[in-house]
Amino acid sequence: MTGxxxxxxxxxxxxxxxxxxxxxxxxxxxxxxxxxxxxxxxPGGAGLGIDPAYDLTNRNKRSVxxxxxxxxxxGQVLDLVARADVLIEGYRxxxxxxxxxxxxxxxxxxxxxxxxxxxxxxxxxxLARRAGxxxxxxxxxxxxxxxxxxxAPPAVPANLLGDYAGGSLYLVVGVLAxxxxxxxxxxxxxxxxxxxxxxAAHLSTMIHGMLAAGGWQDRRGVNLLDGGCPFYGTxxxxxxxxxxxxxxxxxxxxxxxxxxxxxxxxxxRDDLAxxxxxxxxxxxxxxxxxxxxxxxxxxxxxxxxxxVLSLREAPAHPHLAARGTFTDHGGLTQPAPAPxxxxxxxxxxxxxxxxGADAAEVARDWGVPSVQQQHPDGRRPS
Numbered sequence: 024m025t026g027x028x029x030x031x032x033x034x035x036x037x038x039x040x041x042x043x044x045x046x047x048x049x050x051x052x053x054x055x056x057x058x059x060x061x062x063x064x065x066p067g068g069a070g071l072g073i074d075p076a077y078d079l080t081n082r083n084k085r086s087v088x089x090x091x092x093x094x095x096x097x098g099q100v101l102d103l104v105a106r107a108d109v110l111i112e113g114y115r116x117x118x119x120x121x122x123x124x125x126x127x128x129x130x131x132x133x134x135x136x137x138x139x140x141x142x143x144x145x146x147x148x149x150l151a152r153r154a155g156x157x158x159x160x161x162x163x164x165x166x167x168x169x170x171x172x173x174x175a176p177p178a179v180p181a182n183l184l185g186d187y188a189g190g191s192l193y194l195v196v197g198v199l200a201x202x203x204x205x206x207x208x209x210x211x212x213x214x215x216x217x218x219x220x221x222x223a224a225h226l227s228t229m230i231h232g233m234l235a236a237g238g239w240q241d242r243r244g245v246n247l248l249d250g251g252c253p254f255y256g257t258x259x260x261x262x263x264x265x266x267x268x269x270x271x272x273x274x275x276x277x278x279x280x281x282x283x284x285x286x287x288x289x290x291x292r293d294d295l296a297x298x299x300x301x302x303x304x305x306x307x308x309x310x311x312x313x314x315x316x317x318x319x320x321x322x323x324x325x326x327x328x329x330x331v332l333s334l335r336e337a338p339a340h341p342h343l344a345a346r347g348t349f350t351d352h353g354g355l356t357q358p359a360p361a362p363x364x365x366x367x368x369x370x371x372x373x374x375x376x377x378x379g380a381d382a383a384e385v386a387r388d389w390g391v392p393s394v395q396q397q398h399p400d401g402r403r404p405s
Contacts, residue, residue, distance in 0.1 A: 028083065030057025030360070030369035035202070036389070037109040038100065039084070040091075040124070041065055041378075044157075044182065045190030045219065046113035046141040047080040052195050053109070054083035055360035055369045061107075061385050062086045063100060064378040078375045079357050085373075085381035087394040095393070097123030102391045104129045104136060108205075109198055113141040116151050126214045136212040137201040141194050143185075145218030157185035160219040164189075166227050173244035173251075189222030247271070253302035254279065254292065257331060264314035265331040268305075279326035283308050 035058040039050040047062075054060040062084045068075075075081065087103075090096045101124065104110055110129055112119050119125040119140075126138045143160045144150040161167040161184050162177075171178035194217035204210045233239035238247075245251040254270045270279035273292075280289045288304055291297035309317065314330050321328040332340060338349035338356055350359040353374040360369035386395050 028054070028057035028370055028372050029367060030055065031364055031367040033057035033367070035059065035109065036107045037061070037111065038063060038103045038107045040100070040110070040112040040114070040119070042113035042141075044113070045186040045194065046111055047078075048187055049139070049141060049191040049194040049198075050084065050111050051080045051082060052191065052360075053198070055371070057367065057369060058109075059388075060084040061103060061381075061389070062376055063089045063091075063103070066090050068378055075375055075377050077355065079355065081375040082352070082357070082371055083373050084376040085385050086376035086378050087382040087385050088379035089394065091122045091124065097128070099391075099393045100124045101128065101132045102393045103385075103389065105132050106389050106391065107133065107136060108202060109137045109139060111139040111141065111194070111198070115154075116142065116146045130212050134212055135205045135210075137198050137205055137215060138212065139194050139198045139201075139215045139217065141190060141217050143190075143219045145221060146216045157182040157190075157219065160189070161185040161223045164220055164224040164227070166223050169227075169230070169243055169246075169249050171243055171250075173242065177243065184226070185219045185223050189224075189226055190217065190219040193217050193222035193225070253298050253305055258306050258309040260309055260314040260317055261311060262313040266309055266314060266317050267329050267331050269327040269329075271327070275325055275327045278324055279321075279328060282320055282324055282326055282328075 032053060035053070037050060037053050037058045037060040039046065039060055039062045041047075041062055041064045050060050050062065060083065062081060064086050066088055087099075089099045091100065104124075112124075114122075120127070129136055129138055140146060142151075143155040143157075144153060158167070158179060161180075166184060166189075167177045167179075169177075170180055170184075194215065197215035197217050201213050201215050205212050230239055234241060240246055243249060248255060250256040252271075254268055254276055257265045257267050259265055268279065270276040276292055277286075277289060280286050283305065285304055285308060288301055291301040312320075317328075318330045337343060343349060347359055349356055350371055351357075352371040355374075357371070360371065363369075382394050386392050
């Protein structure tokens with residue numbers, strides 16, 4: 024079985040130097056869309072500490088083992104690079120260069136290569152060589168300050184906002200744009216510097232415009248879209264679950280208030296002095312019924328209200344089930360590839376790659392015998 028799928032990136036070859044977090048997710052997205060992604064794992068592993076069989080960010084990929092600190096390791100990666108379109112790495116600045124697989128070495132071997140670099144702080148700047156994680160990156164860019172209630176510390180949005188939205192997705196956009204350039208007449212390969220701080224800051228572009236225009240206060244939980252608005256937020260139900268409300272426009276708000284049974288309070292929408300009264304009334308009403316009872320009340324309406332589902336509940340929701348938003352592959356329920364394409368759909372075609380398990384297959388398909396299967400300790404089989 025080859026690594027190339029039938030998506031819009033079928034035929035694109037990607038080398039991923041193993042890491043954790045946003046780099047693997049970016050490579051997974053490329054693989055979901057049909058690219059042939061070969062993950063270069065290190066002997067001994069460097070994953071999340073979970074069984075590789077459950078690391079879904081490594082689905083649709085193949086894996087080879089390479090010890091980049093060995094004498095032959097850099098050459099093995101460069102052999103792959105010579106036949107690749109894209110390389111993705113997530114080392115601290117300077118590490119890939121020290122290992123002999125930095126941009127200079129790779130582009131010398133393949134001038135058309137797109138070299139994607141995924142870091143938190145970027146390739147230069149005072150913090151470039153400092154350790155960090157998602158939470159620190161979004162903290163520095165101001166995005167974390169917007170999340171949560173005004174009477175509590177900022178809420179942590181898992182690692183979705185920094186690692187994956189500000190990191191992985193920007194890396195993929197950059198890689199695809201650079202690949203388009205490299206394949207154009209006269210185009211060349213280049214380095215894509217995807218920093219989570221840059222991406223997370225970029226995500227807040229609209230908010231900065233509103234701030235400049237006086238339509239956003241630089242504090243948490245007092246604005247239209249940050250939970251400060253009583254008709255855009257979440258409310259607890261009688262069973263301790265929650266409903267999400269997004270009734271911003273007048274017609275949706277009126278429908279929301281009617282179905283909630285608070286139509287007499289509808290004028291409070293346009294009177295900021297009454298927002299506290301409105302919030303209390305809405306909260307009290309939601310506490311009168313369970314989440315599922317309120318879901319039934321708003322079913323089929325344009326009130327812009329939805330139940331807050333858990334990760335395990337979401338795949339069974341009728342709309343998501345009808346669209347196949349989640350899929351089962353190899354006994355694992357997981358989000359299906361996105362976005363969707365009418366002519367070249369992506370798919371989940373392979374389970375998470377086991378470190379080193381695909382070396383013989385990759386060596387054959389890519390014509391790179393130097394990456395033949397090694398033992399977990401990095402030695403070649405005798």
